[in-house]
Amino acid sequence: MIGLVSYLVFFATVASILAIAVLGLNLQWGNTGLFNGGVVAFFGAGAYGTLILGGVPQDGQLGGFGLFYPLALLGGMATAGLLAWGVGILTLRLRHDYLAISTFGIAVAFENLMRNAQWLGGGAQGLRGFERPLRAVLGDGFLYNILFLLCVLVLMVLTYRFLETLVASPFGRQLRAIREDETAARSLGKIPARIRLTAFVTGSVILGLAGGLYGTFYAFVSPQDILPTLTFQIWAMLIVGGAGNNKGAVLGAFLIWGAWTASGWALSRFAPIEAQLYTGSIQYILIGLVIVGMLLWRPQGLLPERLVVSQSGRTKT
């Protein structure tokens, strides 16, 4: 029983971290209509930024500044935001699918940089030497994992609340306006480019938060963690959960991560011995089927966007 609880705590922590990332992407795509194909670059910037700022010095590498953890996390988020600002200025004016490919390319370039620049992030060996906050006091066991999960959940709820408030605010209305009818919005004096950039950077800062927490949880990050497959996973979570709906984003994260891990577990438990070697490929096929099936059945996601009517047309009687 204890084993099950311990595993579920672990699972929930990773799912919540990924949920924060999906929330960030939801702001970019669901609310603003920006097709961000390079999610993993901002996630990675957050992870590497946090670990470089908060880690113990390693030979031959930049970093090891040993900053106080919350500062390191904020630093990671700022790195992601800065990267997003630069990328946004260059690419946000591009069309839909071109934006996706360009941002994807940025993510590939970022991964290449971290893989080859050994002085920056340890190269392919990854960045270690980071001590999880308060580990010396609390040790490494079940208690620490529970407390860490609670912290992540709090951050996730805070992010959710922040985004819900944002969406209901005038800024949220601006986002919907430029998404639905850019010309009309411009006629009212709104500057779409600036609004988009703000949304893009804010969403990326949230992605950076998720990345920083990810790096902290494993106390290690390597180029293996920032491959395009993570972009695909985060997108799948958003699509399945429901783009444009923050609750959907969180739901999608838990569902897809649950499906991914459960399918691996189920295949290893129930598949016949002869098939054990092939479960890896079979799992990918199942995941592909889930994605395609979901899109055939309910392309708007499980929890579609709730259209907000700010003012009904009816006059008060």
Place this chain on the structure above:
Amino acid sequence: MIQHLLDGILVGAVLSLGAAGLTMVMHMLRFANFSHAELLSIGAYSALVFDALFKGISPVLAAQIGLLSMTGALALSMVFSMVITGISAVIFDKLIFRRVRERGEELSMVFASFGLALIIRNAIGLIFGLQTKLYSQDIVFATVLSRDPLVLVKPDQMATLGITLAIILLLHLNLSRTTFGYALRAVAENPSLAQVNGINLQRMIVVVWVLGGGLAALAGVFYGLNNQITPVIGRDLVLPIFAATIVGGIGSIYGALLGGFVVGIAANLAVMVLPSGYSPSIPFLIIIAVLLIRPNGLFGEERT
């Protein structure tokens, strides 16, 4: 440097064929099809199966053609493989893309194509195994075109380039001179108006998929001939092909051709400047650079 340029053109030929098919599909059906590159995989593996079959049936076919490592059996297999791949593309459309098209929007189709790509790739891995396969284990030595500066080309690559150019020319002539070509372009520009004029939309969609699949199969076989055959051909080629399509401009066949060469050349020249560890980023840096100057690609037009 000349060697790198030449290499780029030769490598780019495969990308051009893949991009030509993709650009037609993207222009006509208006979505970024990430499973297009898996059609190259299907093409390469089908040809492998047929090649083994034909070699077994008639030893005459197993003889190599001239200086190439391509055998008569392989040449024949290419045709069969193009047919099979074209049919597969139509089936995928009927099963998946058509239904998603009716129900959802563009992003759903993009995602569905991701999911489909995963399925195809791993199914091929399950059926054929994950090991590297080759059409022919013989290593054909490169011909020396000039000694100083050292310029080498492999006969296989010259054949690939030649056939690619011929096919692209044929395709372009078809699209720009024949009634059929006009019909295809009309449907891409304005489906409703084209239908008003009596063009069968469904039939045109099938034709586009068959053409796209056939070109992809050819690209896949050439890739397998010049490199090797693994289940991850699609995964490895999807982004360079996208880069080629976008650089050339969606909807332009000549653009796809040029785009393929640009990406190939850039990837080869980049090694002279950047450490080779950064090679995977090069196609994207090209895309970003091109799009900043010409936001619709080199030959693309503003799309509605």
Place this chain on the structure above:
Amino acid sequence: MGVRNMKRCNRMMVSTLGVAMGLALSAGAAAAQDCTTKIGAVLPTSVDWGRPIAETAQFVVDQVNEAGGVAGCNVEMVLRDSQVDPKIGVDAAKALVDLDGVQVLLGAVSSGVSMPILTSVTVPGNVLQMSCCSSSTAFTKLAEEGKTKGLFFRTFATTGVQAAVGAKVAKDQGYKSVAILYKNDDWGQDLQNLIAKDFEALGITVTSATAINDGQPSYRAEVTSALSGNPDALYLGLYPNEGTAAVREWLSLGGTQHMIMANSLKSNEFRDNVGLQYLGKTFGTDTASPRVASADSFVAAYEAKFGGAPNGPGLANSYDATMIALLAMEAAGKDATGDQIAAQVARVTDPAGTPVTADAAGFAAARDVLAGGGNVMYQGATGNVRFDANGDVSAPAVVWKFSEESVEEVEYMSLTDVDDFIASLK
């Protein structure tokens, strides 16, 4: 239960088992146990080189079960695919430890996955982790800092040995300049760093060191740039997949046939796809199997089971990792926890212990020795495995060439020879 009680219980079980096994073996059928002990494995089965590694581990488990299992129980290996994705691998490891209750975990292959598994799952969970193939020097540093709590071992000889022997081959063959093609992952980068230094120490010029990325459509550009330095020889730190592509390109562009390869290219697939006729002047390096009959019997048993020699990256290491883990489990007895099993690893790899072979009979013999309180020296597929304080192995080395059947040995360097040579490079 007290330790003495466990030993007595063990001895009783072992002697009963011994009789049962004798009967079973003579009857030709494997003895069925009525209890099952699980071990976990997190390996990249969806990658071409990962599947054989998992197959080899399962092969060991089958052999041990044939010999009567561990501490009286059948061994079941629960295999999870890591998908070469750290978060998937860590989750799989956590599920294995928490849900299946394994005390021994085999895995993973790439250091990017093994490291987070180690820090997040196995060390906090007091579970023994045995990796066949993780090469990063970060693990050594981690162990030196005391963070592995003696729970981490790897049967992968440190890259330093591979690099040094590669450099020695270049010196012995009289090459004055070498170009390096290396895989752009943690193993390849490490290898390139080390061998470049070794070449320089020997006065050999490195004309270029080019990274080869996974899954590129063409390696023409990289090969062309390696060719341009006109080197006497080519050093390859690649896996069979990209190795085949790169070498075929190299040869067809007229590159020299003088090549030196790391042990990762010791694969029949590579030899067949490149062609034996071009590999006559190519030497490979590897860690050595012992010059004893047991090594041959291991190869024979492997060939009987899989129809091919145990060549290919990580296969011999995977075999040894699994077998040593099971031997340590046997030594620790029933219901032992991970740290107890880890403490027994030294007992089964004791250079002064009774030598046992790498097969079912060897396991049975080891069981008897261990039950009697003695120590065992396991003679594995990669040599007489001996771990240092950090869980690393250094091993004697061998230089090999491809042959019709598989590989033939060209030169053997004992552990002292290797150590002396490495010292001479400093």
